[in-house]
Amino acid sequence: MRVMKDSLKEVVRLDINLSQLQRNVDKVFKLLKPGVQFMAVVKGDAYGHGLAPIGIALEGFGCHSLGVVRISEATALRSAGIKIPIAMLAPIMPIQVEEAVKLNLTMMVDNESIAYELNECGKKYNKTMKIHIKVNTGLNRFGVEPAEVSEFIKNIQNKYKSLVIEGIYTHFRDPEFNRDFTNKQIAIFNEVLEKLEKEGIRPTLAHAAATGGIIMNPEAQYDMVRCGILLYGEEYLKDKKVLPKGVLPLTTFTGQVIKINEVQEGQPIGYGDRHIAARKCRIAVIAGGYGDGVSRGWKQILINGQKVPILNYAMDCIEADITDVAGDVQEYDEAVFVGQKGNECITWEDVCYGLHSEVDEQLQRITCRVQRNYFYEE
Numbered sequence: 001m002r003v004m005k006d007s008l009k010e011v012v013r014l015d016i017n018l019s020q021l022q023r024n025v026d027k028v029f030k031l032l033k034p035g036v037q038f039m040a041v042v043k044g045d046a047y048g049h050g051l052a053p054i055g056i057a058l059e060g061f062g063c064h065s066l067g068v069v070r071i072s073e074a075t076a077l078r079s080a081g082i083k084i085p086i087a088m089l090a091p092i093m094p095i096q097v098e099e100a101v102k103l104n105l106t107m108m109v110d111n112e113s114i115a116y117e118l119n120e121c122g123k124k125y126n127k128t129m130k131i132h133i134k135v136n137t138g139l140n141r142f143g144v145e146p147a148e149v150s151e152f153i154k155n156i157q158n159k160y161k162s163l164v165i166e167g168i169y170t171h172f173r174d175p176e177f178n179r180d181f182t183n184k185q186i187a188i189f190n191e192v193l194e195k196l197e198k199e200g201i202r203p204t205l206a207h208a209a210a211t212g213g214i215i216m217n218p219e220a221q222y223d224m225v226r227c228g229i230l231l232y233g234e235e236y237l238k239d240k241k242v243l244p245k246g247v248l249p250l251t252t253f254t255g256q257v258i259k260i261n262e263v264q265e266g267q268p269i270g271y272g273d274r275h276i277a278a279r280k281c282r283i284a285v286i287a288g289g290y291g292d293g294v295s296r297g298w299k300q301i302l303i304n305g306q307k308v309p310i311l312n313y314a315m316d317c318i319e320a321d322i323t324d325v326a327g328d329v330q331e332y333d334e335a336v337f338v339g340q341k342g343n344e345c346i347t348w349e350d351v352c353y354g355l356h357s358e359v360d361e362q363l364q365r366i367t368c369r370v371q372r373n374y375f376y377e378e
């Protein structure tokens, strides 16, 4: 790896390749029609990759705005010096309005009471707040009903002079697997836009597509896309490869062999009765457990470029069977939970196999004691 040696101070590490992030961003830009804006979604600690470092990198790579769902995420980004617009993609509580105004956020609005609060607070701070009206086209989570959008917008325009309706948007329910439903959502959204246009209303930014829409529905780019998981290069659908060529993962998650033991047949390995040696074997105890984000149920780890079975789990370490590994395994060797080593690779999609879990959920579980190393390829 191209990680600087003196940065390797912790036994469990997550290496994050910002050169690859840049390539992924460039690939997504190539999918966009001229003039379409690129909102990079960094909610959930940038899908587990680290909010501030990823946010700063994405701003540098030319993304137009960042998308979050918590005020705390927006606060962290502004504290890190992010200057581009930050959009709240989920509802906030009235007690959070003041913070939203201070941070100059672009707000999702789908009910009048929050519009009222934003307007009052905007007046108090002498600020104009940009808002995007969300339209419910079938996800049935947030959003104004299509038939009510026009009245809703006119009411806001009339009453709340500290608000500027910059955008209007919707969110797809199942773009990868349900083309018909997505097409219906697009048709409903188009109808809303057409009706508004007839009334002389056209917010600057109409948008609908997240990752699924970007890949499956190029006709639905409108003025902006909201790109999340695609940025991080993960094949996020268990049984389907959908990523454009060259969009690749950013992370390598590694532990270290901290002890090698010989265990006799019939002897237990690790806590409880979870694993009893079926033969005489060599066991590597590897730093990295559920206290680091290694879930019970992960099946394999890479040692010496070979996949070996994980036998047992604890908070701080796992035990793996290295009896059949070719070549010498030594204490302080690196072991790869997720990533590439030699010709072998374990992906986040692989670790989800057989678990009731998904890639973004597993990535979120990497805990704060894991050392993050951000690097650019030389």
Ligand SMILES: *Cc1c(COP(=O)(O)O)cnc(C)c1O
Binding pocket: 041, 043, 089, 171, 209, 210, 211, 212, 226, 227, 228, 229, 230
């Ligand atoms: C999370 C989210 C996105 C990004 O979704 P991906 O599928 O990860 O690209 C976009 N828009 C909204 C409203 C979201 O909540």
